[in-house]
Amino acid sequence: MSDVLANARDAIARGSKSFALASRLFDAPTRDRAMLLYAWCRHTDDVIDGQVLGEGRSDDRRPPAERLAEVYWQTERALAGNPAPGTPYEALARVVQETGMPARFPRDLVHGFRIDMEGRPFLTFDDTLTYCYHVAGCVGAMMAIVMGVKPDNHPVLVRACDLGMSFQLNNIARDVIEDAMNGRRYIPDDWLASVGLTPESFAFPRHRRQLARLVARLVFKAEEYEDSARHGTAALGNRAAWAVLAAARIYGGIGRKVRALEEAGLENRVSTTKAEKARAVALAFGDMLVRKQRWPMPGPPREGLWTLPE
Numbered sequence: 009m010s011d012v013l014a015n016a017r018d019a020i021a022r023g024s025k026s027f028a029l030a031s032r033l034f035d036a037p038t039r040d041r042a043m044l045l046y047a048w049c050r051h052t053d054d055v056i057d058g059q060v061l062g063e064g065r066s067d068d069r070r071p072p073a074e075r076l077a078e079v080y081w082q083t084e085r086a087l088a089g090n091p092a093p094g095t096p097y098e099a100l101a102r103v104v105q106e107t108g109m110p111a112r113f114p115r116d117l118v119h120g121f122r123i124d125m126e127g128r129p130f131l132t133f134d135d136t137l138t139y140c141y142h143v144a145g146c147v148g149a150m151m152a153i154v155m156g157v158k159p160d161n162h163p164v165l166v167r168a169c170d171l172g173m174s175f176q177l178n179n180i181a182r183d184v185i186e187d188a189m190n191g192r193r194y195i196p197d198d199w200l201a202s203v204g205l206t207p208e209s210f211a212f213p214r215h216r217r218q219l220a221r222l223v224a225r226l227v228f229k230a231e232e233y234e235d236s237a238r239h240g241t242a243a244l245g246n247r248a249a250w251a252v253l254a255a256a257r258i259y260g261g262i263g264r265k266v267r268a269l270e271e272a273g274l275e276n277r278v279s280t281t282k283a284e285k286a287r288a289v290a291l292a293f294g295d296m297l298v299r300k301q302r303w304p305m306p307g308p309p310r311e312g313l314w315t316l317p318e
Contacts, residue, residue, distance in 0.1 A: 011094060031043065031046075031251065033247055033248075033250045033251035033254060033289070034155075034247055034248060034251050035245075035247050035248075038154060038155055038156070038247070038248060041102075041103050041106065041107065041154045042151065042154050042155075044099035044100070044102055044103050045099070045100070045103050045150055045151065045154055047096045047099045048083075048086075048096040048097065048099050048100040048103075048114075049117065049147060050096070051095075051096035051097075052079045052083070052096070052117070052118070052121065053121070055075050055078065055079050056072070056075055056076060056079060056121045056124070056125065058075070072125045073125065076118075076121055076122060076125050079118055079121060080118055082095070082097045083097065083100065083114055083115070083118055085097065086098070086100040086101040086104070086114075087100075087101070087104060087111045087114060087115075089101060089104075089105065100114060103150075103154065107153050107154060107159070108153075108159050109150060109153045109154075109159060110159050113146045113147075113149050113150045113153075114146075114150070116141070116142050116146040117142065117143065117146050117147060117150075119142050120139065120141075120142030120143035120146075121143075123139055123142060123143075124143075124192070127191075129197070130193065130194055130195070130196040130197065131196055131197045131198065132196050132197070132198050133196050133198070133199065133229075134314075135196055136180070136194055136195070136196050137173065137314040138314070139176075139194060140172075140173045140176040140177060140180075140314070141169060141172075141173060141314060141316070143176060144172035144173060144175050144176035144179075145169035145170075145172040145173045145176070145314070145316070146169070146172065147172050148168040148169045148170070148171045148172025148173070148175075148237075149165045149168050149169050149172070149316065151168065151172075152164060152165055152168035152240070152244075153165075155244055155245075155248040155251075155252075156244070156245065156248065157243060157244070161243070162316070162318050163240075163305065163306050164240050164243045164305070165316060166240075166310070166315060166316050167236060167237050167238075167239050167240025167241075167305075167307065168237065168240055169314075169316045170233040170234070170236040170237040170240070170310075170313065171233070171234065171237035171240070171252065171255075171256060173230075173233040173313075173314060174230045174231070174233035174234040174237060174256070174259070174260065175230075175255075175259045177226050177227070177229055177230035177233065177263070178226075178227065178230045178259055178260065178262055178263030178266075180194045180195070180226055181223045181226040181227050181230070181263050181266050181267070182262055182263065182266050182273075182277065182278050183277070184211070184219065184223060184274065185211055185274050185275075186277065188210070188211035189211075193207060193210070195210070195222055195226070199222050199225070200222070203218040203219075203221055203222060204218060205218050205219065205222075216271040216274055217271055219274060220270045220271045220273070220274060223266060223267065223273065223274065224267045224270075226263075227263040227264060227266060227267040228267075230260065230263050231260065231263075231264075232312075232313065233313060234256055234260050236307065236310055236313060237252075237256060238253065238256065238295075238299070238302075238303040239303040239304070239305055239306070239307030239308075240252075240305070240307075241253055241295075241296070241299045241303060242299055242300045242303055242304055242305045243305055246296055249296045249299055250289075250292055250293055250295075250296040253292035253295040253296055253299070254288055254289045254292035256292075257288035257289075257291060257292050257295075258280055258284075258285055258288045261280050261284060261288060262278055262279065262280055265278050265280070266278045
């Protein structure tokens with residue numbers, strides 16, 4: 009397992025600088041489990057997309073359906089406690105064994121890959137939110153369990169899902185043009201129609217002003233989920249809460265930067281600088297100290313937000 013953990017640490021260091029930074033705030037056992045979970049998530053996403061650490065193209069030329077079948081089968085083996093040795097599926101099996109993580113959450117992520125592979129239509133914002141749960145909200149729930157939340161603590165898992173939903177909405181806002189170039193669209197038909205755009209032409213340069221309005225709308229929605237998620241940190245230990253609040257500030261900062269740039273934010277992939285990340289971590293420390301007073305559980309009603317079924 010030492011090799012599996014070493015590979016997981018390498019994957020997070022190379023694949024997500026923001027997550028790598030936030031994970032340093034965990035205690036050692038939590039950090040190791042978070043890295044193991046990340047390794048499985050990163051690997052499965054790369055297999056589906058035919059990439060390496062989310063970039064470039066791999067040598068895998070199999071049809072998408074065949075790659076999805078492999079991810080499904082290997083994940084089921086891991087959930088049954090019989091993973092392929094030395095693979096990220098062994099990392100998932102260890103996390104499941106040590107935390108009692110319900111199988112529904114890894115399966116929900118695999119279902120998210122199926123949504124992408126099948127190119128399902130996004131007719132309404134509910135379709136977008138359902139997708140966001142399956143590719144990120146369920147990861148938020150898994151991370152909460154990794155941080156010590158009991159698998160049956162539904163109110164806290166709901167708040168953890170909210171943070172994943174927020175992250176994904178910000179990702180959609182940041183990557184809307186890049187996704188369009190790859191044949192993917194997550195802004196729903198009814199939103200496009202509200203500003204006079206169509207699924208066929210929404211990404212054309214002449215429509216940047218209307219598209220920027222929708223991107224800003226996405227970021228405002230992301231902030232609603234981000235604000236809700238903070239209430240779940242009252243149930244976490246200090247170091248885990250610090251990491252979560254830092255990640256919320258970092259990922260939320262990306263969306264807010266995209267929104268502030270308006271049309272210019274659509275032209276190039278927006279990211280945060282090292283200085284901005286460091287500031288987010290510092291501010292999150294203060295958030296952690298006052299979280300139980302500022303964001304007590306169970307928190308306010310989550311009216312209008314997508315909710316994880318029990």
